[in-house]
Amino acid sequence: MTSHNRKSGGVNDAPEPESAYTKIAYDPLDTRHYGAVSMPVYQNSLFAFESYAQFEQAIQDENGQFHVYSRGNNPTVEYLERKLAELEGGERAKCFGSGMAAISAAVLSVVGQGDHILCSNQAYGPAREFMGNYLKRFGVETTFVDGSSLEAWKAEARPNTKLLYLESPTSLQFELQDLAAVGAFARSIGAVTIIDNTWATPVYQQPLRLGIDLVVHSITKYISGHSDCVGGVVIGPNRLMESLIRSEYMLLGGIMTAQTAATVMRGLRTxxxxxxxxxxxxxxxxxxxxxxxxxxxxxxxxxxxxxxxxxxxxxxxxxxxxxxxxxxxxxxxxxxxxxxxxxxxxxxxxxxxxxxxxxxxxxxxxxxxxxxxxxxxxxxxxxxxxxxxxxxxxxxxxx
Ligand SMILES: Cc1ncc(COP(=O)(O)O)c(C=O)c1O
Structure with missing residues (x-):
């Protein structure tokens, strides 16, 4: 290690940063890349190994610490995912090629045939279309509720309700849902909550801390911030993210590219x-x-x-x-x-x-x-x- 990159470990480590400004701006020094202060763009589809044993070990833990194939885990995308997870206070984040790819993957990770969804009646139009119409053909039913009324969520819940889908504030009439109250109700009936947090961004609202299970964003909006990217992200606890990554992320394949992640990261800094x-x-x-x-x-x-x-x-x-x-x-x-x-x-x-x-x-x-x-x-x-x-x-x- 050279003298200029000593801060990468040990007693000189910075304390856990608190403000969003610091979380976004600060990184421990990364000696893997000559101390480069921004993550290089890993423009490669696959990663090769010195031995077959290492290859097999990596395949076993493809979505953990190893890199095998960029549809699964690309270091540039992974870096952005870590930043977004930290900002939202979530254990894990996964980036997608669009907000809708993130929303559809998150919803599919929760529901299956015969399940019922409750969705705010003012949620983003294509998200409502996906749940209300598209999922019908797989035997999933959706009821749209007045999201501002806790009573409405309660009144429409059924024994097979698996998902409560929120967007707060909504993006045409700017109606709110009470995140803590709806989250607590969902938990009481064993259902999962997903919220579209695009409007407030993690800088101004952190739904996971209020008891919501999964957060989705259209990265296309404030997070990238320069009208030059399309992307999405799902953030949440490992208990939900692990199966989402194994199934909806890996099988549907709606990934974000490394170039897009680097451009998003440049926007995220500010x-x-x-x-x-x-x-x-x-x-x-x-x-x-x-x-x-x-x-x-x-x-x-x-x-x-x-x-x-x-x-x-x-x-x-x-x-x-x-x-x-x-x-x-x-x-x-x-x-x-x-x-x-x-x-x-x-x-x-x-x-x-x-x-x-x-x-x-x-x-x-x-x-x-x-x-x-x-x-x-x-x-x-x-x-x-x-x-x-x-x-x-x-x-x-x-x-
Ligand atoms: C609130 C909200 N959520 C989700 C989306 C979908 O995001 P994307 O266009 O990145 O798929 C949009 C897009 O306009 C949106 O406004």
Whole structure:
């Protein structure tokens, strides 16, 4: 060992880091790679061995400490997985080629023929489609519930309910579920809970610490943070992750590549910093919109008028910058407003550097259809974004 890399072991080891900033930035010195401060990209499909005995030993523990084949365990991907597990407070993480690959693998790892799923009725659309329609052909039934009501979860549970699927906050109407309460109820009936934690990120919400079993993320959003990657992750305890890795991960094969993992890791380094900025800018823009005459309601859990603001403060330590407004203005006018915005681009996804806008017609609690505009507040100056919103709206009144 050379003098510059002495910190890799022994008395000089840094203490267990606590803050997300430190967890993300700090690594013990890695002497396997000449002290390189970022993990090299292992662009290889397979790993070779000096002896047949070593090969056989590695095959026995392919998803443990050995590397055999990159569909199973690639060092660059594994490095990202360790970081994400640490951030969420989970024992194990596994990265996937997309958020949906992570969600479908996690769900399939829990349910089988004849089982029943309870799913929040505002969860991400393709996740609902997967559980509600696709899984029907394998004899799995799904009931969609008002996730904000603990009573609704309880009322719809059946003896064969194996999974409660949450997403909190939801990503169109920003409704919360009480994670500790739903988690405790699931445990009482012997069911597993999965939550989509994409909105809050592990920086602002750690559901495993509140009693949820498995966390999934679309890495495509804040975690990668630059609109240049598609990926997903499942994080949880070894007791659930081991079978998920052996079956849904290895057999369905929806892996993340080493190149993507390295790009995600580069984005992850600034996640807490970006989240601080997203939080403050998102709240500023949301507060501004809450005073506008064309806005019936702002759906942002960080605003005191959000009906679940208290719960939000209890289970999250900060807020994402994706929120929506409900408006009584005609849908066409809202779409024209979106078209006239300069800094908000029209497009799906979110979590990158750039602000985005989409217009939706959605059912509300009463069953009535209402008009919504969803904003993602990026890293621009929030005052420029507010001026953009005001100017574009004013230009519609001039005609
Ligand atoms: C809340 C949420 N979960 C999951 C997904 C799916 O992620 P991916 O597009 O990476 O498959 C998305 C994508 O928009 C999302 O918004």
């Amino acid at each position: 996640l807490p910093l970006r989240m601080e900025r997203h939080q403050s800018s998102g709240l500023k823009v949301a507060r501004h919109l809450s005073g506008r005459p064309y806005v019936r309601q702002v759906n942002h859990p960080g605003l005191p008028e959000h009906p679940q603001h208290e719960l939000a403060l209890r289970q999250m330590s900060g807020f994402g910058s994706l929120f929506s407004i409900q408006s009584d203005e005609p849908l066409d006018k809202l779409k024209e407003w979106a078209t006239r915005l300069r800094y908000f681009k029209i497009g799906v996804s979110w979590g990158g550097f750039e602000s985005l806008v989409t217009v939706h017609r959605l059912p509300v609690r009463s069953g009535e259809m209402r008009n919504f505009v969803r904003f993602f507040v990026g890293l621009e100056n929030p005052d420029d974004l507010i001026r953009d919103l005001d100017d574009a709206w004013a230009s519609l009144q001039d005609e």
